[in-house]
Every structure is written in structure tokens, then in C-alpha cells.
């Protein structure tokens with residue numbers, strides 16, 4: 001498999017919440033996209049790992065990704081070890097993504113920033129010929145960091161997902177076990193968790209959209225400088 005774009009994240013539903021619109025947009029532009037979830041989220045309060053895997057497969061169909069898989073590393077105990085780095089490197093060699101999306105390298109949940117480091121080191125190692133794993137040496141060309149979970153940082157660029165916002169929201173809702181109200185909440189007339197989800201997802205996408213003068217957007221950061229070919233056709237109005 002040769003992917004154009006691969007998103008790597010710690011938990012099922014992280015990708016939907018951080019860069020689902022970008023993946024969907026890329027798929028509709030004709031690119032082959034994929035998702036590599038590192039854990040099945042078994043430490044989560046709601047939903048069994050099996051339920052979450054089923055939900056993530058449904059979300060993948062909605063986002064039109066060509067490939068999704070779960071490495072089943074330990075949730076809440078994600079660690080950068082030789083074994084976990086090689087596990088990621090194996091998948092990189094197999095999937096050969098040109099561009100990789102990782103979570104931002106700081107954050108509240110340790111799994112999120114650990115996934116950033118694990119993803120980066122896996123991408124790097126995959127390119128070493130002498131690495132003791134099967135497959136041909138391969139290194140992705142570009143790494144983008146999704147900054148949605150760490151809003152203190154200013155993104156390098158945003159992707160306009162205005163036309164993909166509703167479908168991405170559908171993909172988020174595929175995770176019934178995470179977002180439906182619990183049984184005891186059903187008496188309440190207001191569906192608080194879903195209400196809050198809708199509000200927050202909307203607010204965040206609008207916030208980044210407003211930065212670029214579009215309705216909804218997703219933010220990314222790159223460590224390298226951005227290079228421009230045509231300064232006359234740059235988007236985002238200045239004055």
C-alpha cells in the first residue's frame with residue numbers, strides 16, 4: 001500500500017476530532033489516505049475496545065479513508081520504547097505515506113504527546129536500511145502536527161474544511177459509546193454531552209476558520225519553513 005496521507009493518533013476518535021476534515025478533503029481530492037490508531041482506548045470510561053474498534057471502522061468509511069488499523073498498544077501507558085518504535089516503523093514501511101499527520105508534541109494527555117514522539121521516531125527509523133525489521137527502507141517526506149488539542153500554540157497554516165465540516169461531524173458521531181448520554185442521563189430533557197460536543201467541535205472549527213476568513217478550518221504546525229511558489233496567489237486576506 002502506498003498512502004499519500006497518513007494520520008497517526010493515540011486513541012480511536014482522536015483523528016476525527018483533530019484532522020478528520022483534512023483527511024476527508026484529501027480523499028475527495030483523489031489522495032489515498034489512512035489512519036493508524038496506536039491504542040484501542042481500553043482505559044476510557046465508556047465503551048469496550050471492541051465497540052470502539054467497530055465505531056472507528058464506521059468513522060473511517062465516513063471519512064473515505066482507504067486504510068485504517070489499530071496497533072493495540074497499551075492505552076494510557078503509551079511509551080517510546082525500542083519495541084513500540086519498531087512497531088510504528090514497520091507500519092510506515094508497509095503503508096509508505098508521503099505525508100504524516102501527528103498530534104502536537106505537547107498536551108494534557110500523556111498519550112497524545114507520546115504519540116507525537118513515537119510517530120516521529122517511527123518515521124525516522126523506518127528510513128534506516130540497517131533496521132532489524134522486514135521491508136524496504138522508507139521515510140515519509142513531510143510531517144504535519146495537528147494542534148487542535150493544544151490551543152496555546154499558533155498554527156503555521158489551517159485547512160479550510162467548510163465543505164467537509166458536516167460529514168466530519170458525522171464521523172465523530174460514529175463513536176456512540178463516547179458521546180451518547182449515559183443511561184442515567186436519559187431522563188434529562190437536554191442531551192448535555194452531545195450538546196456540549198456539538199458546541200465545542202463547532203466553536204473550535206469556527207475559531208480556526210476565522211483566522212483564515214473561512215467558515216470552518218483545522219490547524220496544523222510544521223517545523224520547517226513554508227515555501228511559496230507564487231506570492232501573488234497567497235490566500236487569507238491581510239487588510
Ligand SMILES: [Zn+2]
Pocket residue numbers: 010011014109112
Ligand atoms: Zn486521545
